[in-house]
Amino acid sequence: MVEILECRTLVKLLVLCHLIFSVAVSKVEGRIRHYRWEVKYEYKSPDCFKKLVITINGGTPGPKILAQQGDTVVVELKNSLLTENVAIHWHGIRQIGTPWSDGTEGVTQCPILPGDIFIYKFVVDRAGSYLYHAHYGIQREAGLYGSIIVSVPNGVSEPFVYDYDRSIILNDWYHKSTFEQATGLSSIPFVWVGEPQSLLINGRGRFNCSLLATPSLEAGVCNATNPDCSSYILTVISGKTYRLRISSLTSLSALNFQIEGHNMTVVEADGHYVEPFEIQNLYIYSGETYSILVKANQNPSRNYWMTTNVVSRKPATLTGLAILNYYPNYPKKSPPTLPTAGPLWNETAQRLAQSLSLKAHKNFTHTPPLTSDKVIVLLNTQNKIDGVHRWSVNNVSFSLPHTPYLVALKENVNLNRVFDQNPPPENYDFENYDIYNVDAQNQRRLWYNRKCQVL
Structure with a gap:
């Protein structure tokens, strides 16, 4: 009898140990978050003007990716664009050990051909607010983008508290197709695409149809009653604090974002916690993400405007x-006030103050190396190369290699035929620099494990 009891006790202990081990392993390895996407063209009216838009599972912005630090994200993407390739870049995800999932077409992967399915698989190793967007041609401007939200592991606290978590993506929007834009930008002579027709907040805006130079013969091409372009509505409960993850994926515009009558506290920038500071206007540039805390502490009997405006160029x-x-006001009821105009487009003091206020949170700092092997000074310009305007860094303009870099490594292709092996440019002659008289050069590479200070 004693032996039977001891045996049962041993079995229970083994089962308990197995459960504890399983929990520990699952905590270390994280969960697998699986998404299945279909990318295709559809007619949409994000700002009331109907045009072809690239959607994911029928929507733009695309589905929000929700994960926890340490999770593995698997995205099974089917390209249903019929005549175009596609690739998705996971903006801010470090891709440690999975560079082939970075989505930079022509560099780390071949594009996904029409009708093909490609599986992206990567670990989200840092909590924070991130983005994903198309990385083939200028498909991002056609609506192929979305949010990535990575929460902290269970039992880990963030250096701030809030009641609810929401995401907002800002974007500028053109009525011309991406084909028309790309053709103009690559033409000789250069054909400027002009200013965007609208600014979108979470994929919704409102273009004034009466501004069309020539009314369309197609009925409904610009329809202010289309539900696609009804204003984005963020419902809040009085007294609660909201974490708003604000990001921008504009193609041209630097933006300002504000909420009528409400102060905002910045607590995160590009996936890193920062020392909190209060603002009334958030300045944000393309590719940036911020987390702001907003307390719903104003008169709850009315609604308020959230606005975004172009800055840095005359809008x-x-x-x-x-x-x-x-809540519980009628969601679509317009606020009783006129929308706030925002700061002047050429105002710089507030922008500088915001930049100077961005400091790493004291409990989440990473000490940089005391010394560097090289100091590299970078100048970003828009050069005229072979008759075409191209972005350049220190006179070097990127050109896609015929063979993606990682494919060349895998297939043991001579890298001299893929990348220029000369050392990268480390400086520029700022006194005699002429951005309109520059020879085209291809991409360069840095040696692995070198410590560089970039200015």
Whole structure:
């Protein structure tokens, strides 16, 4: 009898140990988050003007990726664009050990051909607010983008508290197709695409149809009653604090974002916690992400405007509008005030103050190396190369290699035929620099494990 009891006790201990081990392993390895996407063209009216838009599973912005630090994200992507390739870049994800999933077409992967399925698989190793977007041609401007939200592991606290978590993507929007834009930008002589027609907040804006130079013969091409372009509505409960993850994926515009009557506290920038500081206007540039805390502490009997405006260039684009709805007010009820105009487009003091206020949170700092092997000074310009305007860094303009870099490594292709092996440019002659008289050069590479200080 004693032996039977001891045996049962041993079995229970083994089962308990197995459960503890399983929990520990699952905590270390994280969960697998599986997404199945279909990318295709559809007619949509994000700002009331109907045009072809690239959607994921029928929507733009695309589905939000939700994961926890340490999870593995698997995205099974089917390209249903019929005549175009596609690739998706996971903006801010470090891709440690999975560079082939970075999505930079022509560099780390071949594009996904029409009708093909490609599986992206990567680990999200840092909590924070990130983005994904198309990385083939200028498909991002056609609506192929979305948010990635990575939460902290269970039992880990963030250096701030809030009640609810929401995401907002800002974007500028053109009525011309991406084909028309790309053709103009690559033409000789250069054909400028002009200012965007609208600013979108979470994929919604409102273009004034009366501004069309020539009314379309097609009925409904610009329809202000289309539900696609009804204002984005963020419903809040009085007294609660909201974490708003604000990001920008504009093609041209630097933006300002503000919420009528509400202060905002910046707590995160590009996936890194920062020392909190309060602002009334958030300045944001393409590719950036911020987390701001907003307390719903204003008069709850009315709604308020959320607005975004173009800064850094004289705007010709109307203000982007959304509604901050205090529950239980009617969500679509417009605020009783006019939308705030925002700061002057050429105002710089507030922008500089925001930049100077961005400091790593004292409990989440990473000490940089005391010394560097090289100091590299970079100058970003828009050069005229072979008759075409191209972005360049220190006179070097990127050109896609005939063979993606990682494919060349795998297939043991002579890298001299893929990348220029000369050392990268480390400086520029700022006194005699002429951005209009520059020879084209191809991409360069840095030696592995070198410590560089970039200015």
